[in-house]
Amino acid sequence: MMILGLVKWMQPVHGYDVRRELLSWNADKWANVQPGSIYHALRKLTEEGLLRAVATEQVGGRPARTTYEVTPKGEDEFDGLLRGHWWQVEDTADPFAAAFSFLPAMPREEAAAALRNRAIQLRARVDWMRASLDSNWLRETKPVHVGWMFELWSARAEAEVAWCERIAERIEAGVSYLPAGLERAEGWSGWQERLPDRPFDAK
Template sequence: MMILGLVRWMQPVHGYDVRRELLSWSADKWANVQPGSIYHALRKLTDEGLLRAVSTEQVGARPARTTYEVTAKGVDEFESLLRAQWWQLHEVPDPFVAAFSFLPAMPRDEAAAALRNRANLIRAGIESMRASLESDWVRNSKPVHVGWMFELWLARAEADMAWCGRIAERIESGVSYLPASIEQAAEWSEWKGRAAARDNNAK
């Protein structure tokens, strides 16, 4: 979607300029668009009939550059992908959630410390985003709606950071993680015993 949209916006356009524009948006960080995959994606979209190669030219010893335009089929595909993202809710897999589901396997002290460290890392990211909004933003005349995206990221990051602090406090308070029926199960008692032994060894 990102590449189709940019070609449609900038056409006719070289792959180099598409890559440069995406990197200027930091799309490699928030849209999972890897710089090394952009030229491959352009060729693949061309093979699928979504883009057309208008011309290829070479200046001196520089690598040849192909100019692209979007086809009518590509316009339809872009608009379909665009609306799918606007009108549907997509959950992004987060490895941390998978790890957090095994919270009882972590010693309490380590789990609380890890959450506080996560909060500190998020805080550093928030400060970096705010610095971008306050300085680089105006200098580079970024579109207003991109600033609104930063507001969304900041709100999510602040909520995540606050959650880490709350859960760390609950863990440190000694609150039980599991319902009584699971707490009393033989399997859990054995697991808890091993975890307690690790805690004692760590101390």
């Protein structure tokens, strides 16, 4: 959606300018758009009929530059993606959530320390975003809604800081990882024995 939207906004536009704009937004950090994939994405969108190449020019010994614009089909696709993301809450991949699902594999002391370290890193991000919100740089060089995005990211980070500290305290206090009502002495093997048979385990 990002590349399609930028072409729609800047058209007619070279791929180089799309890449430069995305880099200025740091989109690789929050929109899953990698700089090295932009030219490939432009070609793919063109093959799918969402963009069209309107000109190709070459100056001196520099690589040829293709100018793109959005097709009517691309307009419809962008509008659908835009409104879909506005109106729907979607799950996003979170590597930390994947790692946290294996919490019992971590020694308690290390798990608690890692969570507190995560809180420190997140708090540093919050401090940077708050400083940015108070800066002339943001007020004078960015649209107002960019500041609102910073507020969103800051709120999310602050919530995770509180969660990290809360869970670290529980881990340090020795709260059992086992389901409620299960004797701790039984351990993980006892828990697994109580689980219902799974179809793919049957022989």
